[in-house]
Amino acid sequence: MGVFGEPMALRYLIWLLEGFAVTLLLSAAVSVAATGLGIAVCGLKLSGRRPLVILADTYVSIIRNTPLLVQLFFWYFGASALMPSGLMTWLNTPHVLDAVLVSLHWPAFETIAGFFGLTLYAGAYIAEEFRAGINGVDPAQRESAMALGLRPALVFWLVVLPQAVRIAWLPVVGQYLNTIKNTSLTMAIGLAELSYASRQVETETFLTFQAFGIATILYVAAVAVTEAAGHAVARSGRFAWATQRP
Amino acid sequence: MNFSVISDNLDYLLVGAWPNGPVGGLALTLVLSALSAVASGLVGLVLGIGLAMSAGWPKRLLVVVLGFFRAIPVIMLIFWTYFLLPILFGFSVPEIGTVVVALSLIGGAYLSYAVAAGIESIAAGQWEAGFALGLGRWRVLRLIVLPQALHAMAPSFVNQWTSLVKDTSLAYVIGVPELSFVAAQVNNRAMVYPTEVFLFVGVVYWCLCVSLDRFATALANRRGAAAEGAG
Amino acid sequence: MRRLFLLLIASFLASGAAHADRLDDIKQAGVLRVAAFDSNPPFGFVDPDSKQIVGLDVDYAKVLADKLGVKLELRPTNPANRIPLLTSGKVDLVLANFTITEERAKQLDFSIPYFSSGQQFLAKKGTLTSPDQLNGLRIGADKGTTNEIVLRRDFPKAVVVAFDDTPFAFTALRNGNVQAITQDGPKLVGLLANVPDRENYEIPPFTISDDYIGVGIPKGEKRLADVVNETLLELEASGKAAAIYDAWFGPNTKQPLPRLFKIGDKK
Structure with missing residues (x-):
């Protein structure tokens, strides 16, 4: 009681849990996509071709040196004003993608913009973590593998990459944790994730403490569980074997 | 594209309602960033030393507290410090204080790990040399270990400060008139130029963060060169 | 007395x-x-x-x-x-x-x-004429308003997208992300008066609540x-x-x- 008021009705708890589900799904989708993007951008940086390197550097610099909130505002409010109205109409019309087994509902534009903005953001950070991982591999190892007569591509795949992944793994997990927290900013563009849901519950019930308290606990739990899982993978036999130093 | 919306509101974006009202816009972003940078640096240094020098349950407690501040989204912490602390404990932190407190707790939690790692990276021989000179544990830390460790931590501090500059934009949620908030106001008044407004704001933040980064790198290089020259 | x-x-x-x-x-x-x-x-x-x-x-x-x-x-x-x-x-x-x-x-x-005012809507001309159409539309509202609550309660099939303030909701309307926005009538009138291309929008003459x-x-x-x-x-x-x-x-x-x-x- 007191400042916390009476316990909130089940209906509002369900709103919060729905918001949490959106947060988790969005974080997972963004983490997967951003990992792919990060690897690709890291590849561009290591390609040695000047235009590609400049492209990758520009992207990373723009994303890392501007606030995510401003980026999300830009993608949702700014960029959609630039798109042809036909495309916007198409993006906003509900489509059902019928695959053989699953039929996916076309997400709302908030979700598309949020996913896009968060993926671009996390991708820039993950690219840098991978690059740091590759740079962190002792050059002597590459040289000794070359001395054994292995081709450079093979040396990269067999010697450099496994160790780079091991070095980069925990920092990349750190970016996944940041992604979970960063999804909270998408409430500013109307995406109904956990922070949005907590404000909505607050609007209807005025149970400010409960709404924000539950949301905070769910965020902390999601981050803690993901972090623990990341560390467990890092310690697991398979990961250690795959990345063992020769 | 029509950038007259920027030029018409340039003074508001840069300094807010000043001199006829409180300082806002870019100037307030700079003030918030500077205060948070100093406060997070101090928090990080103190807690990082605590983390490196403690053991047993005090250390575990510290790890849990730091874990909480690393896990909570900045927006949530700003809400807590702004709206909920006054009701819960009866004391009220002014808006700017709220942002600085929230950002320096989170920034400090990240920095403390960098500080602890920096201290732990110093070879045991350095400690032993200090003890051999008859110095106590804290004096060895202060005179021998920290000066070397700080050099190793410098990049973490610069990274964290760049994050701080960006995170000041979240003061938007409680109506602190920093750059992002006044930009939203200008956007709301003009209504049809969101692309121009947010593009401009992005460019300003980019300049700010990149120059901070360049400046810190230049400073570190000069220090490094000076140290090498002296050695 | x-x-x-x-x-x-x-x-x-x-x-x-x-x-x-x-x-x-x-x-x-x-x-x-x-x-x-x-x-x-x-x-x-x-x-x-x-x-x-x-x-x-x-x-x-x-x-x-x-x-x-x-x-x-x-x-x-x-x-x-x-x-x-x-x-x-x-x-x-x-x-x-x-x-x-x-x-x-x-x-x-x-x-x-x-x-005093009543809850009204702002939409592109010709898209909204009666409250019956609200169910099934994507409608922008402001977080923390009675408008948001009333809409969700009385038109459960409408998709409510809540923004931090009315002009943000209007930008979403202008970009086509929502088909209407809702607010108190006088506030919408005030908003529309400041829109450069106001001839493309209208406030349909019906209210869904008195405030x-x-x-x-x-x-x-x-x-x-x-x-x-x-x-x-x-x-x-x-x-x-x-x-x-x-x-x-x-x-x-x-x-x-x-x-x-x-x-x-x-x-």
Whole structure:
């Protein structure tokens, strides 16, 4: 009681849990996509071709040196004003993608913009973590593998990459944790994730403490569980074997 | 594209309602960033030393507290410090204080790990040399270990400060008139130029963060060169 | 007469109770802290020339501060922050197109209404003519408003997308992300008056609720509430309330609307 008021009705708890589900799904989708993007951008940086390197550097610099909130505002409010109205109409019309087994509902534009903005953001950070991982591999190892007569591509795949992944793994997990927290900013563009849901519950019930308290606990739990899982993978036999130093 | 919306509101974006009202816009972003940078640096240094020098349950407690501040989204912490602390404990932190407190707790939690790692990276021989000179544990830390460790931590501090500059934009949620908030106001008044407004704001933040980064790198290089020259 | 006498006794007893209440705090500090909108013309918005928050709500706030003989200090707010600002003691009053509801009245006290309006919609011309169409549309609303709650309750099939403030919702409408936005009618009229391509939009002539707008006052601050109510009634009696209305909604303004509601019409 007191400042916390009476316990909130089940209906509002369900709103919060729905918001949490959106947060988790969005974080997972963004983490997967951003990992792919990060690897690709890291590849561009290591390609040695000047235009590609400049492209990758520009992207990373723009994303890392501007606030995510401003980026999300830009993608949702700014960029959609630039798109042809036909495309916007198409993006906003509900489509059902019928695959053989699953039929996916076309997400709302908030979700598309949020996913896009968060993926671009996390991708820039993950690219840098991978690059740091590759740079962190002792050059002597590459040289000794070359001395054994292995081709450079093979040396990269067999010697450099496994160790780079091991070095980069925990920092990349750190970016996944940041992604979970960063999804909270998408409430500013109307995406109904956990922070949005907590404000909505607050609007209807005025149970400010409960709404924000539950949301905070769910965020902390999601981050803690993901972090623990990341560390467990890092310690697991398979990961250690795959990345063992020769 | 029509950038007259920027030029018409340039003074508001840069300094807010000043001199006829409180300082806002870019100037307030700079003030918030500077205060948070100093406060997070101090928090990080103190807690990082605590983390490196403690053991047993005090250390575990510290790890849990730091874990909480690393896990909570900045927006949530700003809400807590702004709206909920006054009701819960009866004391009220002014808006700017709220942002600085929230950002320096989170920034400090990240920095403390960098500080602890920096201290732990110093070879045991350095400690032993200090003890051999008859110095106590804290004096060895202060005179021998920290000066070397700080050099190793410098990049973490610069990274964290760049994050701080960006995170000041979240003061938007409680109506602190920093750059992002006044930009939203200008956007709301003009209504049809969101692309121009947010593009401009992005460019300003980019300049700010990149120059901070360049400046810190230049400073570190000069220090490094000076140290090498002296050695 | 008897009621007046009782009121006098009551206020005497209340003031006699020695503890300092918010009214005393305000007078002692010499400052009245008021939360007002900063992006919702003509209720509260930043004037491009003076860089100060001005508007109809602000004019009322100024009168209240003058009445108390203290300085006015405005805090910008969006709809969602109004109640937290008041309950956490960050402001003394909220004057921000604040709709009186029973639910809210459990958290805070309201003055008598000083403005009335109804919940309406803004859409691209020709897309919305009757409330029946609302179910099935994507509709932009403001977080923390009664509009959001009413829409969700009465039109469960409408998809509500909530934004931080009305102009953000309007941008989403303009970009095609939502098909209509909802707010109190006068606020939409004020918004549309400032849109450069206003000929493409319309406010369909139907309302889905009647709203009364009051001053938000911290719970239990009886003396402060009395001063606010007295001042509002004086404003109506002296004709100043009509003058404030005319300054923002009169025939020569950007958003002319006839004044149908007078302070004191409804308690």
